[in-house]
Amino acid sequence: MDSRIILEKKQLDITLDRLCHELIERLGDFKDTAFIGMQPRGVFLSRRIKEKIISITGIQNFLYGELDISFYRDDYRRGHEQIVPSELKIDFTVEGKKIVLIDDVLYTGRSIRAALDALTDFGRPEKVELLVLIDRKYSRDLPIQANYVGMSVDTRTHDKVKVEWKENGKKDVVHMVTN
Amino acid sequence: MKQFSQRHLLGIKDITADDINLVFETADNFKQIINRPIKKVPSLRDITIANIFFENSTRTRISFELAQKRLSADTVNFSASSSSLSKGETLIDTVNNILAMKVDMVVMRHPAPGACQFLARHIKAQIINAGDGTHEHPTQALLDAYSIREKLGSVKGKKVVIVGDITHSRVALSNIFCLQKLGAEVMVCGPTTLIPKHILSLGVKVEHNLMKALQWCDVANMLRIQLERQDIKYFPSLREYTMLYGLNKTRLDALDKEIVIMHPGPINRGVEITSEVADSRHSIILDQVENGVATRMAIMYLLAGQKSQ
Numbered sequence: 001m002d003s004r005i006i007l008e009k010k011q012l013d014i015t016l017d018r019l020c021h022e023l024i025e026r027l028g029d030f031k032d033t034a035f036i037g038m039q040p041r042g043v044f045l046s047r048r049i050k051e052k053i054i055s056i057t058g059i060q061n062f063l064y065g066e067l068d069i070s071f072y073r074d075d076y077r078r079g080h081e082q083i084v085p086s087e088l089k090i091d092f093t094v095e096g097k098k099i100v101l102i103d104d105v106l107y108t109g110r111s112i113r114a115a116l117d118a119l120t121d122f123g124r125p126e127k128v129e130l131l132v133l134i135d136r137k138y139s140r141d142l143p144i145q146a147n148y149v150g151m152s153v154d155t156r157t158h159d160k161v162k163v164e165w166k167e168n169g170k171k172d173v174v175h176m177v178t179n
Numbered sequence: 180m181k182q183f184s185q186r187h188l189l190g191i192k193d194i195t196a197d198d199i200n201l202v203f204e205t206a207d208n209f210k211q212i213i214n215r216p217i218k219k220v221p222s223l224r225d226i227t228i229a230n231i232f233f234e235n236s237t238r239t240r241i242s243f244e245l246a247q248k249r250l251s252a253d254t255v256n257f258s259a260s261s262s263s264l265s266k267g268e269t270l271i272d273t274v275n276n277i278l279a280m281k282v283d284m285v286v287m288r289h290p291a292p293g294a295c296q297f298l299a300r301h302i303k304a305q306i307i308n309a310g311d312g313t314h315e316h317p318t319q320a321l322l323d324a325y326s327i328r329e330k331l332g333s334v335k336g337k338k339v340v341i342v343g344d345i346t347h348s349r350v351a352l353s354n355i356f357c358l359q360k361l362g363a364e365v366m367v368c369g370p371t372t373l374i375p376k377h378i379l380s381l382g383v384k385v386e387h388n389l390m391k392a393l394q395w396c397d398v399a400n401m402l403r404i405q406l407e408r409q410d411i412k413y414f415p416s417l418r419e420y421t422m423l424y425g426l427n428k429t430r431l432d433a434l435d436k437e438i439v440i441m442h443p444g445p446i447n448r449g450v451e452i453t454s455e456v457a458d459s460r461h462s463i464i465l466d467q468v469e470n471g472v473a474t475r476m477a478i479m480y481l482l483a484g485q486k487s488q
Contacts, residue, residue, distance in 0.1 A: 071220035121217040
């Protein structure tokens with residue numbers, strides 16, 4: 001097993017800055033925009049993005065939530081492990097809002113499919129966009145693409161991408177583990 | 180990885196404190212879901228559940244049905260009065276016939292203690308005990324403990340008194356197991372005839388004076404006198420029982436602290452509890468009912484989520 005760093009702290013910071021500037025460029029003053037981080041791992045990224053946007057623009061009044069997709073996953077009863085839900089924090093309706101879903105790694109696209117289903121239970125959004133830190137190319141099971149990508153990587157099925165955050169008790173770093 | 184340790188929910192006795200906490204954490208999510216505009220999630224959409232009730236029930240049955248619907252499960256209902264049992268069919272034949280119609284999970288209430296254990300040994304489907312005679316009523320205990328946790332922050336270290344007909348109460352037994360596993364102190368209170376001697380072996384305190392018990396506790400769980408299970412007279416009259424063990428406002432006001440009042444239902448107003456107390460702000464009786472749906476959703480979600488066999 002071989003593990004190498006594909007993003008270390010400094011590069012990660014630059015990437016996050018760039019993603020925030022892309023969001024500001026495309027969404028302007030964030031009127032009617034909601035950022036939604038995906039539990040359990042996407043929320044570390046979404047919280048960072050939220051803080052950075054506030055510190056860059058000074059805008060505070062955009063909507064922010066965290067979505068748990070456990071009950072919408074398509075591998076319930078099919079995996080070996082129990083799917084234990086995480087906390088869901090969305091205290092607004094998504095009706096007519098521009099949603100930016102935020103997750104750390106885009107791989108098969110199945111989580112995003114579940115998230116889209118879960119979102120519809122909160123209303124009909126005007127638009128849903130996807131922001132990911134790492135896009136694992138050529139490994140999608142479903143026709144899903146990200147609008148904002150931190151870094152694209154070529155991976156094989158048995159490779160793993162591990163994103164670690166200091167909020168998670170680790171260092172800010174992204175590893176690729178190959179077998 | 181967190182995992183529910185049992186394939187069935189037959190009694191609280193079989194599960195661990197970790198299991199109970201896992202149910203609570205999962206129930207927190209479901210409580211949020213049943214309070215939002217769209218109260219349904221698709222998790223159990225490929226599951227069929229049979230609700231088999233050989234004994235009357237209002238709350239438990241509706242609560243289970245609602246929980247199943249909120250999880251998108253398909254359900255069939257069956258009650259003893261309308262069944263072939265009255266034509267002489269055995270329990271196992273009845274259930275096997277239902278299972279032959281491809282049912283994944285069975286929620287059963289039965290007057291015989293141990294009926295669910297028996298079923299679990301002989302059939303493939305997962306079983307949830309919705310009350311077996313005077314033995315256990317695990318989902319009631321889970322929702323009771325969940326309601327205490329919600330009201331008081333945690334169950335650990337709390338003092339809970341269960342008042343009433345302990346001998347005939349499956350709610351009492353399941354509650355004792357559940358509360359003790361979570362680190363609470365439990366006392367039972369009632370007339371000598373309604374408290375079985377062997378209860379001491381479970382490590383609970385026994386008190387026959389209601390005021391002393393109330394003064395000791397943080398939470399009082401008032402049980403109904405189960406006249407339908409009492410084959411002989413255990414006390415002279417209901418009126419005397421009410422005078423000695425009925426909870427009323429005068430008794431609550433005489434305490435130098437506030438306690439939380441619970442009741443698993445159905446309430447016999449004016450017998451074990453007066454209307455004034457049942458409807459007061461101390462009472463969390465209706466919260467218990469709401470939490471019943473959330474905890475039952477959690478149980479079914481966790482059990483059904485185990486890889487199908």
